[in-house]
Amino acid sequence: MASRFPFYLLVGLLFLVGTALSIHRHMTFDIPWLPGEQRQTWSIEARVDFVAQGEEVLASLAIPSTQQGFTQLNQTAASPGYGLSFVERDGAMRAEWSIRRAEGNQQLYYRVDMLVDPYAIPSLPVRPPAIRVNVEQEPFATAANQILERAIERSATPYTLARELIAEFGNQRQKAELLAQQKSKSMWTVQLLQQAGVPARRVHGLFLEDGRRRQQLTEYIQVFDGEDYELFNPETGAQGQPHNLLLWQYHSGPILELMGGSNSNVSFSMIQQEQPFNIALSQKFADNQLLNFSLYSLPLEEQALFKNILLIPVGVLMVVLMRILIGIKTSGTFMPVLIALAFIQTSLITGLIGFLLIVGTGLLLRSYLSYLNLLLVARISAVIIIVIGMIAIFSIMAYQFGLTEGMKITFFPMIILAWTIERMSILWEEEGPHEVLVQGGGSLLVAIVAFLAMNNDVIRHLTFNFLGIQLMLMALVMLIGNYTGYRLLELKRFRPMLRDDHK
Incomplete structure (x- = not known):
């Protein structure tokens, strides 16, 4: 017997890769595992x-x-x-x-x-600014150098130097007051950091508070250590960026440049909003197709199409479970999946009624075609035309009686319905009505199970947002396909053995 190791290795790899892709997408793009989550957005007006x-x-x-x-x-x-x-x-x-x-x-x-x-x-990459050393006049140069020398003695890294500089402006108040006559504290801090060979600059951020109006920007000092940087509050020396601070201007350059005007002022208003994550992600990835292999980069019409297409493997898995493990017979292998897709469009009750009406009426008309001795292609073509006519008649009748739900039977796949009618008619002639009921009822039962799985909000969310799920479904289908034991419905043949044991 051939070794099954390569098979199980392939199944395991598919499952692991699908799981890894899904976890990576969740961790990298912040896509939630469950539907209905909201994302916080800020609308800011300058x-x-x-x-x-x-x-x-x-x-x-x-x-x-x-x-x-x-x-x-x-x-x-x-x-x-x-x-x-x-x-x-x-x-x-x-x-x-x-x-x-x-x-x-x-x-x-x-x-x-x-x-x-x-x-x-x-x-845009955040690049360190070029270091510029200014030559100051006395007595400002001496006071600034004394503050810098004291801070250098008490520091070891660019970040600790920034903290100690800000602290020294508080400790040496007389020198700080003298320097304040020429420049602000933040400007002196940046200048002294650059004099010590540390890239630094002033940046401006906006504290986000819901419903605030006429807010002004807050000044911070951006200090670089190689390619990394930290923000420092020039008043308190606190290190780090507050979670609600949006950096409005964080590159070298002024906030506002104005030519042909005077008395300029910039003020800010803001409100907080909650958006469904799918809307937020669609906007996030709208201009990022190359960096994110996501269905959200597609137009909305194509997104809606793929939402249904990606549900088909779930329906296929249900068919595999019901046929291989349970042993339910169906009319056609994957016809229940197509019926389940139609149920998604029509709703379950409307779809069941429409399916039974069309197939039942089609079987009656198909029985008449049997007496005409038509060739297979012509007979199938006639059944297709009959199905189209029945759908049109039922839709018109539903509209006339005000039953708008009945008009949704147009979503049924007409070719599949025609083949279903043909197969059941042949089965009736060869095996009898009992086998038609068994396979027809089995098809509807599997279609209902597939519909319940495919129409689940969590499953719809996972299949659309995590493409790795498709690999996991494929692994499960292959694993179940390797099963060669008894089906659940076949176990009833052993019932007499249980009776004999009790005697």
């Missing part, structure tokens, strides 16, 4: 106010992109009369408004939706 001076106006606003903890979903802008473009400059995205002539008070609006996403992949 308002730019300024006074135009009656000449050309060019306004450039720093805008956020996908970053650690947040994925950008979409962005819009409202600026009547202005030209608008989104450009990348020095590794950062900016929104630029332009107009030939404007005068008086002006308002520009920019809105962005950000998805809270712990698995977000930054769309």
Whole structure:
């Protein structure tokens, strides 16, 4: 006997690969195992106010992109009369408004939706800034150097140096007050870090609080250690990025550049929203087809099509279980799966009634065709036309009586129905009505079981979102297909043996 090891190895590999792909998709793209979960999104609006001076106006606003903890979903802008473009400059995205002539008070609006996403992949790399060493005049140079020297003595890494610098500004208040006459504390901290050879810059973030209006950006210091970085609060020295802090401007460059205007101000309003995860993921992957092999990158029409196609292996598994392990006979191997798909479109009760009406009426008409001695192809063709006619008549009758559910029988596969009628008619002639009831009833029973499995919300969610499930289903089908023992319904033949044992 040939070794079964290669077979079981293949089944095991299929199951392990399918499981690994599903876990990877869950961990990498934050796709939940169960349906109905919500994803938190923030809608943030930036308002730019300024006074135009009656000449050309060019306004450039720093805008956020996908970053650690947040994925950008979409962005819009409202600026009547202005030209608008989104450009990348020095590794950062900016929104630029332009107009030939404007005068008086002006308002520009920019809105962005950000998805809270712990698995977000930054769309633009965060590069350390170039180190620049400024030469200061006395007495500022001496005071700054004394603070830096004291901080260097108490530090060992770029991050500890940043903490100690911020702390020294609090410890040496007289020197700090002197330096504050020329620059802010955060500017001095960045300058001294760069003087010590540590890449650093000021960045601006927005604290996300639901329903807040006219918020201002908060300043942080971004300190690099190689390619990694940490944020530091310039007032307290606290290290790390708060979970509700969205970095609005985190590349070198100003928040707002304005030409042709004055008295500018940028304020922010925000609201928190909850979205179903499938909508959020569709928006997340809309422009990311190359990085994510996901059905969410397809148009919605194709997504709806694949939701049903990916359920077919579940129905196939039910057929394999019912036929091989239980021993139920069906009319056609996978005809119950197609009937179950029709039940999904029509609902179970409507589908059962429609199926019985069409097949029952079709068998009566098919019995008349037997007396005409037609060839097989012509007979099947006639049955197909009869099925189409019956579906049309039943749909019209259902509409006339106000039974809108009855119109859904058009979802039944007409060719499969025609073949079912033909097979049952031949079976009736060769085996009798009992065998027709056995196979017809078995087909309906398997179709109902397949429908219940395929129409389950959890199964629909898993098959659509985790393509690795298909490999796991294939492994199960192959494993069951290797079974050669007794079927459940065959065990009744041993009932007399039990009776003999009791005697």
